[in-house]
Amino acid sequence: MTTDTDPTGRDTALDRDRDNPLCARRDLFQLPDGIIYLDGNSLGALPRSVPERLSRTVTEEWGRDLIGSWNSAGWIDLPGRVGAKIAPLIGVADRDVWVSDSTSVSLFKTMVAACRLRPERTAIVVEKGTFPTDGYIAASVARVLGLELRWCDSNDPLASIDEDVALVSLTHVDFRTGAMFDMGAVTEAAHAAGALILWDLCHSTGAVPVDLTGHRVDFAVGCTYKYLNGGPGSPAFMYAAPAHQGELDQPLSGWMGHARPFDMELGYEPVDGIGRLASGTPPVLALAALDAALDVFEGVDHDSLRAASLSLTDYFIELVDARLGGSLEVITPRSHDRRGSQVSLRHEHAYGIVQALIARGVIGDFRTPDVARFGFAPLYVTHADVYDAVDHLVAVMEQEEYARAEYSTRNAVT
Ligand SMILES: Cc1ncc(COP(=O)(O)O)c(C=O)c1O
Incomplete structure (x- = not known):
């Protein structure tokens, strides 16, 4: 049961993970320690059975x-x-x-x-x-x-x-x-x-x-x-x-x-x-x-999959709105019937932002000219990941860490 309605508190993330019936599926994947992987919309994570x-x-x-x-x-x-x-x-x-x-x-x-x-x-x-x-x-x-x-x-x-x-x-x-x-x-x-x-x-x-x-x-x-x-x-x-x-x-x-x-x-x-x-x-x-x-x-029903994906993207947008208010433009539609499973943020330093996040262990990607993309794979991304990723994003923006990266098309994959 969700008790904490303040999205800016980490307890909210933990409550939402407890409410998510798919959360246990994360154990089916081999994810490296210390990494928050928000790039499953480009290359999915490795299932342990493979x-x-x-x-x-x-x-x-x-x-x-x-x-x-x-x-x-x-x-x-x-x-x-x-x-x-x-x-x-x-x-x-x-x-x-x-x-x-x-x-x-x-x-x-x-x-x-x-x-x-x-x-x-x-x-x-x-x-x-x-x-x-x-x-x-x-x-x-x-x-x-x-x-x-x-x-x-x-x-x-x-x-x-x-x-x-x-x-x-x-x-x-x-x-x-x-x-x-x-x-x-x-x-x-x-x-x-x-x-x-x-x-x-x-x-x-x-x-x-x-x-x-x-x-x-x-x-x-x-x-x-x-x-x-x-x-x-x-x-x-x-x-x-x-x-x-x-x-x-x-x-x-x-x-x-x-x-x-x-x-x-x-x-x-x-x-x-x-x-x-x-x-x-x-x-x-x-x-x-x-x-x-x-x-x-196996055994994952359509409704749970979609509900988990929407809950993760909703939460990311909620936190970006609440903690970064306006400094990054959410270009992904907010209405559920127009949104897939990723959230894209527009910023003139999008490339540097993505590189600074990767240096901190938060993997998203960049799409030219000015889009930072974050994918939310509902079987292994948790609300706690979302919370921690936004925490890093706030630090990257406050400390202007994005200014250190030089864009080159050779680096464009991640
Ligand atoms: C919408 C879409 N179509 C096609 C592709 C890629 O095609 P291929 O698998 O032939 O590289 C991508 C790759 O990201 C894609 O996003």
Whole structure:
């Protein structure tokens, strides 16, 4: 029960952690002592189950059982098996998710496949503030298929959707600001104009549950190294609505998407179902790590996940307002239905602020030109972390520690 209503007291943090049913999940992660990790929206923390699983896959399955492991260890089924673990987090059936390539490659494959379902249409819509790769890939898709690339305003994407549009491709939660689209309303408007919709769920899955089936979403793609904790460069997932799967004509139609890959036939005949989005040999080691990592979500219900994420971001905003009143601008929407699981602060010295915090053991990141980002992974970040992080932030601002860092694009990752 929460007793202390003063957000500036640390007791409030401890009370809120006691009220959070997911708090115990933190023990499933290997987090270094003395670090407050608020960068799970870039690279998720390491689940304890992963090293053991990777070691088994390498030494026993690969080292001892060699090529037989494609069957005996089920390597060949990993893209669909891992997809089935992600499916509940995005509100779709287990058999409809495939995990194999990078997000960028997955975007290319699904965007082309989607546009080919609307051959009479001439445009593809993406938002101006989208993550760069989404825009670059959409531009390439437009060139390959001879379509118009139409940039929409993220404040009003519907204004750019008309009967010429084949596909609307949007990032559900904005990587820079943490602002979230109304998935239901935008999907409905795209459909009303006869267009298909693709959602990039990189900044949603694992922190912001979504209901793709309920919203009748056509396609979705998302990375697995952020809130899904799959490790650096872990492969992305792709979803295609069952109604589209029979018609999918994806552009990287390699042998792994063939109905009978080991018949080595000359002509390409796609397999039924989501597996036709496959191209080449699956990345087994990365999939094994991700498979183990996803077990931290077992038994986690959507409501608790979202409630924990909102409680953490609310608390961070509350403390920044109360203790730093106005010196840093909160650019993340305050309304719950417009917010993902990160909070972004704007300041002219944002780069220096992030570097000073890292020196103090509080890891967030910087996005050009002036944004400090803090991600709140609901399975391992606590309200006590939030309280302590803001304490450090107050010290950084009071002592002007941000003035010591020199910005260089080479340092831009963290
Ligand atoms: C919204 C979004 N899309 C795509 C990507 C990255 O794509 P890839 O996994 O191909 O590097 C990111 C990476 O942060 C992202 O935030």
